[in-house]
Amino acid sequence: MSDPDRSAFPPRSSSRAYNPPTRSSYPGSPNFEPPSYLYPGHPFALDAIALRAGALGAVAAGSIAAAWQLRASYWQLPMFAAALAVFHFFEFWITARFNTRKAEVKSFLLTSNGAAWNIAHASAFAEALLEAVFLPHLKTHTLPTVLGVLLVVVGQLARSYAMAHAGTNFTHLVALNHERGHVLVTDGIYAWLRHPSYFGFFWWGIGTQLMLGNPLCAVAYAAVLWRFFSARIEAEERLLVGFFGEEYVRYRERTRTWIPLLG
Numbered sequence: 001m002s003d004p005d006r007s008a009f010p011p012r013s014s015s016r017a018y019n020p021p022t023r024s025s026y027p028g029s030p031n032f033e034p035p036s037y038l039y040p041g042h043p044f045a046l047d048a049i050a051l052r053a054g055a056l057g058a059v060a061a062g063s064i065a066a067a068w069q070l071r072a073s074y075w076q077l078p079m080f081a082a083a084l085a086v087f088h089f090f091e092f093w094i095t096a097r098f099n100t101r102k103a104e105v106k107s108f109l110l111t112s113n114g115a116a117w118n119i120a121h122a123s124a125f126a127e128a129l130l131e132a133v134f135l136p137h138l139k140t141h142t143l144p145t146v147l148g149v150l151l152v153v154v155g156q157l158a159r160s161y162a163m164a165h166a167g168t169n170f171t172h173l174v175a176l177n178h179e180r181g182h183v184l185v186t187d188g189i190y191a192w193l194r195h196p197s198y199f200g201f202f203w204w205g206i207g208t209q210l211m212l213g214n215p216l217c218a219v220a221y222a223a224v225l226w227r228f229f230s231a232r233i234e235a236e237e238r239l240l241v242g243f244f245g246e247e248y249v250r251y252r253e254r255t256r257t258w259i260p261l262l263g
Helices: 046-069 076-098 115-134 141-167 196-212 215-244 245-255
Strands: none
Touching: 046 076, 046 141, 076 115, 076 141, 076 196, 115 196, 141 196, 196 215, 215 245
């Protein structure tokens, strides 16, 4: 989830030499042979990408339908599942659209976020279900629900736009080296937010728990996410100062992360 404030929508193929296609290079031609990395079992396997995209679409559609059916009761739980599906789909789609050379199966972030990610969401579902049964009054407060939905929407939009704006320079991992063509961008969403994808992820995560009416997970999510981004931003900004020097120092001084206590 690296957010290095870099080039806005750069040309997708500017760094590649143009090789005119030959008759045998077109898909469907008798001699066409897809690259081996597109086959099953490889990081860019087309079958795995199709399976995940289809499954996420089905989960999102089914969850929204379930939320509609439960609109008079606890619709928030299926909407949480829908929010998760939308989040994971856009992690891949935006990477594929704006950073094609780095799009691979793990770009969905379904399994690459580690055990903590799965534990967090399993805990959220568990708290939601248990409290809906034993403490249903916790699920009837309108203000936290509305605030949660708002944070989910704003967080998703901020993260998605930040990824697209960074284009080919965006990575889900912190960039340790200053790559060729890597420039500091201070326009668009980066003019108001430093590390906007982190801002989006932070408030999206908290928003999901407010929407669910999960008081325990809301506090836990806030604490864990704050600790994670505190360490990550400190480490990444140390690298960015090394990459861009005084230019980044000035940029940091005039912008905020809008994550509490993180500048």
